Amino acid sequence: MKEAKPDLYPGFDSLTVDTGDVQLFCRTGGTGPALLLLHGYPQSNEIWHKIAPRLANHFTLIIPDLPGYGRSSVPPLSSDHLAYSKRAMARNMVELMRQLGHNRFYVAGHDRGGRVGYRMAFDHPETVKRLAVLDILPTSDYWDRLDRTFGLKIYHWLFLAQPAPYPEMLISASPIDFLEHTLSSWTGNKNLNCFSEGALAHNRDWFCDRDRIAATCEDYRAGATVDYEHDKADRDAGNRIKAPVLALWGDKGIASSVDDPLAIWRNWCSDVSGKSLECGHFLPEEAPDDTCNALLDFFAS
Template sequence: MFEGFTSHTVPVGNGVEIAAVAGGSGPPLLLLHGYPETRACWRKIAPRLAERFTVVAADLRGYGASSKPPGGGDHAAYSKRAMAADQVTLMRALGFERFCLVGHDRGGRVAHRLALDHPDAVERLTVLDICPTATMYAATNQAFATAYYHWFFLIQPPDFPERMIANNTNYYLRHTIASWCRTEGAFDEAILRHYVEAFFDPAAIHAACEDYRAGATIDFVHDTESDAEGHKLTMPVLALWGGRGVVGKSFDVLGTWREKSASSVTGHSIDCGHFLPEEAPDDTLRSLLTFL
């Protein structure tokens, strides 16, 4: 999927290793995937981005080929702060102190925290198909809870959701992707098999649940502290979302990000569902190149 890219496995501390591929030349660009996927979500656009950037596509902690440590009682191992620190360490190990950053879904939430905690490291930030986590939880109503049922399912105490998903991982993964996708043919059998196989590890299922549990607990604490201290995004921000998905229909995407930013925020919808890089790679690529 990443022909011409080199594979890296980088220790980032506390026994955790982050797996990534890197390729191309030019300014550094870090790509972070979402749930329930791996760095493979960038397969359609990373090679073309590599014509102008040094592209690093990483597996988040708990996903793909990266380490999957236990979450701990307070879920701190999967706080977006910890997951963001992983990626800063990865980029420094590859020789990049400052870089552009693109995050989709959970990767967008890690990117948001990374940009808050390490503003000097991020030149430009792009978030795909998300609004800030606390904003989305605060606006929960029946429509949102129905569309985002997994937010409330995955945060249940261990090991209830883990056991339910492990009971039929193949069906769960395929159903989840199909229910969020609005573009026929965006996922072929090979990539679906890859995502299912990456999720079959019980440690991967637990890690994904811990990612969401952290989002409802320790991440909320960190976000509240950042808001109270007046921390804002200091770099230009691009927000893109699927025009046929849930986020743009439920939230003022640009308005919510402008509340979090002290810099310029631009963006627009793209004609697809949740998976922008896979459903609408050409439009997503054009938007990224214009902004970056």
């Protein structure tokens, strides 16, 4: 029997919602307008636990695990990777929010969650009031900019997108070592100090599941194929995100690999603002106060 994990969201509710395609585990709490918080790789909903108490004073928070991550169900893998496309995940999140009574809401997404967020803003503009994206650039921009230097920095995009079962076989040989190396190498200080022991315990628990390792690889296979094509179709059509967008990135993060991340987002958005924070990739855990202040200023404006 697995050891019980600490509750990182005291006073919040836990529930699982069946969206038809996937069962999404989420934490909910707070009062006010609805704010959907989406995590990234290789994490789950716990990334928000440091800033959720302050945000909950202003918003009704819905904090799910993405499909295949954490305690959400694992869609089957397929040759077209569609179940793990950000289009499918965005549709799942819209249905989750609808079932919880929220037809229009705010969205903040870190890493993969940011990609789900901006795809939601493209595909379901009637639902997204404002969008914050944390330490990402659009998927097609990353792929189109890959060169020797950038490829070394985001090597995991190439590795995880390899055909099954190659990356999952290697990760499963030592999942905790892979997880902790990945987490520490993407922080500004190159260690695990910013992550609470409780959050690490939750992460270690689900990341040892071979099916979930496969699911997270499938997420990146979708990024290299169908997600890229969806981005390219919007770019070629001249479509732009109409909701106001806030782009935040760590000054030692992944998005800082380009000279001006905000200039990239201006190509995709009608109304975008943003800035860098003093941290690496994991803004909500490395710079919780600055991240929370920026989100409160943006969503309350």
